[in-house]
Amino acid sequence: VVRAWSVIVHGGAKTIRPERQIHNRTGCETAAAAAQAVLEGGGSAIDAVEAAILAMEDDPTFNAGYGSVQNADGDIEMDAALMSGVDLSLGAIAAIRGVRHPISVAKALLQDKAVLLVGDGAARYAAEIGAELRADSPPAVPSDEACNTVGCVALDNAGRLAAGTSTGGLNGVRAGRVGDSPIPGCGLYAEDALGGVSFSGDGESILRLALAARIMGDLAALDVQAAVDAAIAQMGRVGGEAGCIALDPRGNAAFAHNSEHFAVGTADPEQGVRTFLNQKEFLDG
């Protein structure tokens, strides 16, 4: 199938208690619909990924933006990245504090020579571009769900792919710790001829396995579902939980996870917006 446009979002690979499942579904639905509105209006894949992640950064259900967890010092340090499959341009920020929408700072950086800015330098850049500041106090996020990342991959009707991630990192980690989310070839990647991917999960494991790079390599030979399944199977080598979403250049969506749940939303012209809490729901479709 070749789709005019397609989008897939995720809200974290985790165990989701029954009473929290509706919030995860609604959050993914809202994010996928935000991207859909951009893509139906002829907007770019980059703008669609930003729109989806903006919605999730403002939703306390998710560990990104407003819902970000605290590190061991009680501070909030966030990571985000946005990549264009057209020219492999990338904007990434790590351990940034004090901004409402890390994904928009990453997007602005797409225009800059620098690919990755961290800490105070990232915050100074955010101030230079007039990025919106965040409210200081984080919401009370249930600690069993206070993990993992949001992400999105989109294909627009000009055949352009983009991938993005945004996260508050993991609960209680060392100050300055950075996971997979802002690192190309680990937490995300996009290349128009091959596909796009975005991860959630235990960042150290995803970094050590360079999982996004493995998928990009496999996409030349495998279909997109087989490629994401193979990447998640690698997690057994190092341990930990992860989930991955992907699109191929024709807009076929796939996802895989080894966590109990993985909150996912998809949208395309044929099927509209759909949400899933595990891969079985998706494959049984």
Ligand code: GLY
């Ligand atoms: N996957 C998010 C993190 O480990 O920081």
